[in-house]
Amino acid sequence: AKQLADNFTAYPxxxxxxxxxFKFDVFISHQTSVDxxxxxxxxxxxxxxxxxxxxxxxxxxxxxxxFYEQLQSTERxxxxxxxxxxxxxxKIHTKxxxxxxxxxLGSLCGSPRNVLTALRTLGSAQNIGMIGPQGYVAQRSIGxxxxxxxxxxxxxxxxxxxxxxxxxxxxxxxxxxxxxTLDSESDFAFCxxxxxxxxxxxxxxxxxxxxxxxxxxxxxxxxxRDGQIEHAAERMFGVIPFLNNVTIxxxxxxxxxxxxxQPPYHEMQExxxxxxxxxYDMTDVNTRRRQGEMxxxxxxxxxxxxxxxxFNKSVLGEVPEHMLRDGFPDIPFxxxx
Numbered sequence: 001a002k003q004l005a006d007n008f009t010a011y012p013x014x015x016x017x018x019x020x021x022f023k024f025d026v027f028i029s030h031q032t033s034v035d036x037x038x039x040x041x042x043x044x045x046x047x048x049x050x051x052x053x054x055x056x057x058x059x060x061x062x063x064x065x066x067f068y069e070q071l072q073s074t075e076r077x078x079x080x081x082x083x084x085x086x087x088x089x090x091k092i093h094t095k096x097x098x099x100x101x102x103x104x105l106g107s108l109c110g111s112p113r114n115v116l117t118a119l120r121t122l123g124s125a126q127n128i129g130m131i132g133p134q135g136y137v138a139q140r141s142i143g144x145x146x147x148x149x150x151x152x153x154x155x156x157x158x159x160x161x162x163x164x165x166x167x168x169x170x171x172x173x174x175x176x177x178x179x180x181t182l183d184s185e186s187d188f189a190f191c192x193x194x195x196x197x198x199x200x201x202x203x204x205x206x207x208x209x210x211x212x213x214x215x216x217x218x219x220x221x222x223x224x225r226d227g228q229i230e231h232a233a234e235r236m237f238g239v240i241p242f243l244n245n246v247t248i249x250x251x252x253x254x255x256x257x258x259x260x261x262q263p264p265y266h267e268m269q270e271x272x273x274x275x276x277x278x279x280y281d282m283t284d285v286n287t288r289r290r291q292g293e294m295x296x297x298x299x300x301x302x303x304x305x306x307x308x309x310x311f312n313k314s315v316l317g318e319v320p321e322h323m324l325r326d327g328f329p330d331i332p333f334x335x336x337x
Contacts, residue, residue, distance in 0.1 A: 022119065023049040025086075027073060029056055029066035061219030063093040063194060064230035068212060071205050086200045088122040095193065103253065104195045107133035111254035118197045118251060129202030129246035130238060132191035137250050138162055139189035162226070162235065163188050169232030170239065176211045182239075189248045190238030196248075202241045256301035258334075263305065263316065282319045285326050292329025302332035 026048045030036050032055045040051040054069055061068075078085050090108060095101040108131075109115050118131050140160055163170075167184050174182035220228040238248055263282055280287050295303065307316055316335075323333070 025050045025052065025077075027052045027054065027070040029054040029063070029070065031056055060221050061230045062223075064233050065215075065219050067091060067093075067194075068208065068215070071208060072212070074200075075205055075209055084200075088119060088197060088199050089203075090118075090197050092195045100193065104133045104136065104193055106253045107251050108195060108197060114251060114254050121249065122197060122199045125249075127245070127247060128249045129199045129241040129244075130191065130248040131197040131251050132248055133193070133195065134250040134252040136192045136195075137189060137248050138192050139248075140187050162190075162192070165227045166232040166235050169229050170236055173211065173232060173236055174239075176214050177207045177240075186239075186243065188235065188239045189242050190235045191248065194234050194237070196237075197251075198237075198241075199246075202244070202246050203237070204240055207240070257299060258302050258304050259295055259298075259300045260336075261303040261305045261333075263308075263319070283322055285322070285328050288323065288326075288328040289330075292331050295329065295331055300331070302334070303329065305333060305335050307335045307337035 024047075026043050028036075028039065028051070030039070030053060036053045036055075040053065043051045052070075052073060054066060054073075056066065074086060074089075092105060092108065095104070107114065108118070121128055121131060140163055171182045171184065174180065215229065215233075218229045220230060224231075242248065280291075282288060291303075305316070323329070
């Protein structure tokens with residue numbers, strides 16, 4: 001929970017007031033040893049309306065069982081609200097592989113534009129009920145759909161075995177919810193990794209709540225890679241809206257702007273004239289620290305340093321060694337020449 005909260009709050013969108021203000025609650029499952037009060041305080045300071053904690057007492061069903069418990073709370077809040085409290089939601093969880101977690105979070109909530117694109121799409125495009133991270137939406141047949149913007153598209157890839165390993169449990173669930181048979185030949189889609197945006201209404205939370213008693217004795221108690229009840233539930237999240245003619249779109253990671261940095265070399269002063277780039281001492285850690293702060297404040301992901309290698313010597317000199325030693329500017333960088 002702490003790791004996920006740190007990743008989630010690292011993104012800048014929480015500190016930016018969007019054109020159309022919205023309120024959001026956070027539901028977070030956590031081990032009893034985690035400092036939930038500290039996490040709650042951090043999220044509230046960043047704008048969360050309410051933060052609800054769910055201590056994990058018995059580790060069953062992985063993140064899927066915890067998600068169901070959170071959904072139960074959302075339904076109670078909806079019942080006690082005079083209006084529809086939730087129009088959409090973002091479901092995320094901690095993956096053991098940090099690179100996967102960060103990539104998925106970057107796509108789903110990595111920038112103000114990504115968050116607002118997802119919210120606006122779910123609020124206006126009635127044919128789209130779910131949005132997954134680009135490259136993580138699996139479908140039995142490759143399809144295409146409306147291009148909403150540079151951020152969203154409906155490209156999908158086919159992973160038949162992900163469905164066939166779980167079709168038995170999927171059919172049982174579908175029968176319990178709708179008292180109908182799920183056609184094993186139907187075209188299905190779901191978000192791998194179980195992280196996605198969804199329109200609350202299309203997710204049909206009430207239907208899932210009806211089978212909670214049926215599910216309670218079927219959760220796995222030890223890890224299996226696939227084929228368990230929770231894996232079937234994961235597939236079903238996308239199946240239900242998909243079978244109701246509501247599709248799953250994809251959203252890509254936000255662009256990362258890079259600032260071109262032209263250091264004030266004396267060789268360039270001779271060629272281009274005095275004060276060509278102004279003067280600053282790149283060996284001074286305070287100078288580089290301040291430049292990093294200015295870059296981040298302007299929304300830059302990193303710097304591309306012009307190396308001027310054409311002078312047939314290392315003009316940049318000892319500056320890279322200083323940067324690697326003291327860590328400033330504390331943003332990513334590359335060289336060009």
